[in-house]
Amino acid sequence: xxxxxxxxxxxxxxxxxxxxxxxxxxxxxxxxxxxxxxxxxxxxxxxxxxxxxxxxxxxxxxxxxxxxxxxxxxxxxxxxxxxxxxxxxxxxxxxxxxxxxxxxxxxxxxxxxxxxxxxxxxxxxxxxxxxxxxxxxxxxxxxxxxxxxxxxxx
Numbered sequence: 001x002x003x004x005x006x007x008x009x010x011x012x013x014x015x016x017x018x019x020x021x022x023x024x025x026x027x028x029x030x031x032x033x034x035x036x037x038x039x040x041x042x043x044x045x046x047x048x049x050x051x052x053x054x055x056x057x058x059x060x061x062x063x064x065x066x067x068x069x070x071x072x073x074x075x076x077x078x079x080x081x082x083x084x085x086x087x088x089x090x091x092x093x094x095x096x097x098x099x100x101x102x103x104x105x106x107x108x109x110x111x112x113x114x115x116x117x118x119x120x121x122x123x124x125x126x127x128x129x130x131x132x133x134x135x136x137x138x139x140x141x142x143x144x145x146x147x148x149x150x151x152x153x154x
Contacts, residue, residue: 001032005039017043037140047140051148065138068146070096071111072138074119077104077131085126092118111138 001020005013021043024030034040040047041061049057049064057064071094081100089107090098094115097108105123109115116135123130 001030003034003036004032005034005036037144041140049144049147056147057143061140064140064143066111068138068143069110070138070142070146071109072115072135073142074107074109074116075104075132075134076107076119076123077133078123078128079103079131081105081123081128082126085123085128088122088126089119092122094118 004016004020008016017039020030020032024043030043032040032044045060047057047059047061047064048055057067059067079102086098086100086105089095089105094109094112095107096110099106107119109119112118120130120133
């Protein structure tokens with residue numbers, strides 16, 4: 001299947017994906033190409049990432065996620081983070097990048113077990129008030145971007 005869900009409505013998309021999963025469960029080998037990484041993760045046992053015709057990585061979703069340095073992404077709503085606190089967060093060993101826009105602190109972490117608590121401790125030490133907080137593990141999209149580069153291309 002070559003991008004079978006492009007430009008279809010949500011009910012049709014679900015029907016297509018369910019049909020492909022039924023084929024797989026019945027024993028068929030399915031080759032599925034897509035730029036929709038969430039679909040790939042949902043229906044594929046083994047994933048090959050290619051770029052410009054080059055084979056970059058092959059494995060299960062978990063194996064591919066473990067190939068990259070990127071771990072979780074943490075987003076913290078806070079209106080009163082100081083420059084000193086941002087410097088402290090950026091200095092944490094787990095932090096790859098931390099960006100603060102005056103309303104939300106967005107942090108990209110390396111893989112690690114205590115990233116969230118380390119970041120929260122640094123923010124709390126500064127006295128900043130924390131609003132909404134989210135943390136998400138790496139996705140196949142993160143894998144693709146790290147392996148192929150983050151710049152827009154023609």
